[in-house]
Amino acid sequence: MSSTFLQINPTDNLLVALQDLKKGTIIQHADTEITLQDDIAAKHKFTTVAIPKDGNAYMYGVLVGHASQDIPRGGLIHTFNLHHASQDFVGKQKDYTWNSPDVTKFQNRTFNGYHRADGQVGTQNYWLVIPLVFCENRNIELLKNAFVQGLGFQKNDSITDQVIRLKNQYASGEQLSLGASTTEAIIAKSPLFPNVDGIKFLTHESGCGENKDDSMNLCTLLAGYCVNPNVGGISILSLGCQHSQIEVFKEKLKEKDSNFSKPIHFFEQQQDEGSGVDNLLNEVVLKTFEGLIEINKIDRKPAPLSALRLGVKCGGSDGFSGISANPAIGHTADLLVGLGGTVMIAEFPELCGVEQELQNRSVNAEVADNFGKMMREYAKRAAAVGAGFDMNPSPGNIKDGLITDAIKSAGAAKKAGSSPIVDALGYGQYATQTGLNLVCTPGNDVLATTGMAGAGATIQLFTTGLGTPTGNPISPMVKLSTNTRLAEKLPEIIDIDCGPIIRGEKTVEEMGEEVLEYIIQLASGEITTKAMDLGQDDFMFWRRGVSL
Template sequence: MQHKVLKINASDNVIVALRSLEAGEKITFEGETYTLPRAIAAKHKFVTEDLNPGDSVTMYGVLVGKATQPIARGEQITTFNLKHESDEYSVSKRQDRTHWQAPDVSAWKDRTFMGFPRSDGQAGTANYWLVIPLVFCENRNILKLKDAFDKALGYAFPDVYLRQVGDLVQLYSSGQTEALKSYKGVTEAAAVANHQPLFKNLDGIKFLTHESGCGESNQESALLAALFGAYANNANVAGVTVLSLGCQKTQFSDLTAEIKKRNPAFDKPVLFFEQQSYGTEMDMMSAAIRETFLGLIEADTLVRQPQPLSKLNIGLKCGGSDGFSGLSANPVLGHLSDLVVALGGTTYLAEFPELCGVEQELIDRCMSVEKAQKFEMLMRDYSSKAEAVGAGFDMNPSAGNIKDGLITDAIKSAGAAKKGGLAPIVDVLNYTEVAREPGLQLVCTPGNDVLATTGQAAAGATIILFTTGLGTPTGNPICPVVKVSTNTSLANRMPDIIDFDCGAIIEGEKTIEETAEELLDYCIKLAGGELKTKAQLLGQDDFMPWRRGVSL
């Protein structure tokens, strides 16, 4: 049975509306009765006491804002009466909270997934060949290769929108004006890809483009090489084809150095083609096509084999968040993360701007003072650079976030951090650094959906769980992205992008723990190739390097 309201932490002085509440409605909760002066939409919050300007608002047990004007008991918090505020943090205040009660995983210890074994001991959940440009000058050639390989090898998606435009052209040309006005498009069934690929053990060829590699700072060009070096090392990648112009800042030697830095025993094929050395585009492209095709034949010899759950690498991400994110889907990811860590696997919590206000808790959970210091340094450096260009963390909530109850960045962050569960933090990774040991990792990325998922795949994630309350189609070229809905209304409204629904928690029909176990079972099937995510079925291959410097 669904309750009307919820207080998340006993120390909170706000209550969350689980359904829309009417003006004048009397809400009785924990022995107290609140009369609401105005209607409050589901996902929004009202205060439990009269507040004066400067008084603190607490949610999830942490400071999330301060009143900017008087707020009466039962009144909703809004951007007009509350401003972002968060607690100070420091390693000097660190209290060791690395001891935790791991969840019971006895039911999972003998489970396996059918993954692709790699020579370095990793296991992929997919088997992709990667085609990348070292500089934006090669983007056209990358797209030409994509068109040729996808169509010839059976990886191309049906172009339903081209078909729709063609239908409209035909109706217009034949004078069927009324039919033109009522045309609804192709059927949903026609929009589903029906792949019959040539290579049965190769999940696809992924072609990446970007706007970097030259005409920028040395730092940006080096960062691109580091990002591609990390992607080459991802367990879901079987081999790489590299296109280069020749004169750009990011050189092939930079890429190979970054690959070896992350994995000295790296032995995947990396095929290199430099346009200025070949002379004509045709000569380079023909060589790239021939050598890549031979590489694909070899990659197709890899077959899935049973892998222990300790080889799961799962990214934890949220985007298009709403007021239910911190109540349902994010805590589900948190419990799933704890299960995976207890099984010896690896999870990745990213989005540093969305850890604002919970830094001290994360500092306390770091396994060593050195890791805590690195986290504090990265957070302060990121925050100061954002403030230097007039974009502090307090600006993080989007219009959609605010409309659906995430009024301040601290409220958003406190809910977002729930994705990290309770496990101790074994390492803190800067952007493009890869995980060296199993356990929960903090990964420095922006909150931006594509920048964050790009960074998590670079860190080593082979599945990304992505919670959303508003809906987003975000995917990744090499890492399946699972869209986890915070509410059933969204899952029903956007079924073409939502993979898993946590709305039953809000309805009071399921617990966080049992929902997390259901999601873990989904992940095992996905990792074994039994399922495809909606983003994969839509061909949603979003990739965006994080450009941290200035353009030259």
């Protein structure tokens, strides 16, 4: 890799600046000289040839934009001279042959996980408390405070310490001043239940007063959370009159696992007339406490790496995402698939422009067509409200070099590695095929990570170039920075720095192997991620209909 620029694919007519380059700088590329016509900031792109108005720009070997004006050779591409364009897709056009990476190094490795009755293996052992409707959110919060404080699952964090310090200073008439912050983890294990990794409490704004399909889909997603092997048992709260009825939820759960055998308890507030909410919550506390005793009897035991279920996601992306962290975890994904594991990639709006490649990688025409159908339906739904995939890059994305959705998407797709695609899943569907699965979600960070946990991901890799603190209640989130500056600026949220790839100090393959080593430790309970330490438990359901 050049220390100043990079051509990702030999057919590209755009180069990526790896450091700030001044106007007038002469670049040696492909036995020719290119004089830069503009200042090019690191992560941004410039042309190898002149592109006339309406001409095509290519990156990652695919179409990523049309010129809205003449762009000179060595010129900066930006929103003022390039707009989104992507190639069409027409279904599986050719057979795909995949050469799996060498997995000898990991062939006989294991992780220590929680073996479930359905054959899945969890990397965590959580008790899950969930509402079927938003009306129960207050009760969920009451239960959360009671269990977290009562069982010692939480330590004081530095922000709470500061508030207590200021309160005491004000009460004693002292001048207000902040003390030194600590980085102590918020979440801890309860000494009473050493084999329970935590109690997780979900809240949401769905379940009723909306398109009925959304309430049904909520039940489908929540059933996936219950089937996820990171969950040992569940307490479910219902108001009683909502669309997302307990019986509907039970049907969705049975569809996913007809032999579901984890401890699960249902509580309906309106069913116990006259008893009051306190009696209801007391019953929840008792059954949940009994459940904790039960799942605490489960020990971690060795499992093959093929039992891992990995989700891959990017957020707060920058111009380095597609050349450092994304391809690194793409190699991790290939290693895991080569070992017989399961991988999921979400964010359908960020697969725009690479659909044909992914269709050709599908194991059969049915999978390819299903993916294509979901992409077109998603695009049609966006168009119906005056939006489109071309509006996907955020201001932060654009500022850091992701000018069109196709550029962003082509780099985002690198997270999927190169293995065959075995299935394309709708939101809320559970991944049942080993290998690489496409999971239909929005690009929104929390909607996507929520969806992959519902599809059964037991660990998620999340790359970021700008920094985002996203986590998930049941699926540990590993944060990987695309550049070292971010890792140094926000060390409290970054677990792995992929900046050495940009500097040429490590290869994508070396970094991908390091990530897999980290995953093995995490899956065995030997380490925790920064998001876990911060208690970053983000959950958001994708509501696609109107509120009523």
